[in-house]
Amino acid sequence: MDFDRYDRIRPIRWQGDRLSLLDQRRLPFTVEMVDCTDSDAVARAIHDLVVRGAPAIGIAAAWGAVLAGQGVQAADGAEALVRLGPALDRLKAARPTAVNLMWALARVRRALAAAGSDWLAVLSAEAIAIETEDLAANRYMGALGAALIAPGSGVLTHCNTGSLATAGFGTALGVIRAGVAEGRIERVYASETRPWLQGARLTVWELLQDGIPATLIGDGAAAHLMKTGAVQWVIVGADRICANGDTANKIGTYSHAIAARHHGLKVMVVAPSSTVDMDTARGEDIEIEMRDPAELLSVAGTRTVADGVEAWNPVFDVTPAGLIDAIVTERGVVTAPDAARMAAVFGAKIPG
């Protein structure tokens, strides 16, 4: 595959003394970078969705740790770890559901703990490794996932899982890119993903850059689309995959999976192993991020709901493993996931 044509969007750019993040709140009409010069600015950017998508959040946090280290005097990594501790904790608290954030910061902590006087260079090398490994995983998962799709298929995706949400190429969107390139996928549908509209603002825009025609649907149109026979697969990313295969992803994924089962469609979850959390046994144990109800009360900055109305705004849901046909990771594909099949691929625990 000609991967270079897919990696023109680079939402996370390390500039030596600052981290430039593509402001995903303003896409698709304004393409603007936001510069973070300290780790708290990175934590705010993660919380405010300047950078979003589980793998991208982890990568940004790793660079946030590097920013936290700049200017700090410490004889070795262990001392630096103590000094950086509060900043790392603030990065970790920026969003609760995406396990990649905790995973990346655990890697950073481990690298620091083992580092000598060159700890800052070690920290940078770790951030580069996290980013590089994510890109390689996405490219490999693209091939693994596409191989599951019969030629001539239609697919539905939800939220944004592309280059904007990762180090490049994407997870679910990587499978879709590979599937289109191989002639397996003929039709791509993206649901708009209320309230932040990651599908409408980001996914169809990313596909447009690639020349891949995609059709936008309202979130509520998914079951009706499935009934028409236009799609054979629902392909989504993940924010956290539990030890039994239960998967947290953008709110609305669970409804898509229920509708898919009803209509005899298949559901594929695509995520790097950094999204697998073998320490969390089942979906009920995942902390679901609740965001400001105000996000639901307006559209594009214009209030659409009468004053005095309350809103409930969980931004992720959990799809039970029983509704998932395949979990695709760079370590392999788990079909009909359950605790035993997950353990066979991931062992008892994924080291952070």
Ligand SMILES: CSC[C@@H](O)[C@@H](O)C(=O)COP(=O)(O)O
């Ligand atoms: C490769 S991104 C995987 C998931 O993080 C994605 O599907 C998702 O739910 C993103 O949510 P977001 O709130 O936009 O960060």
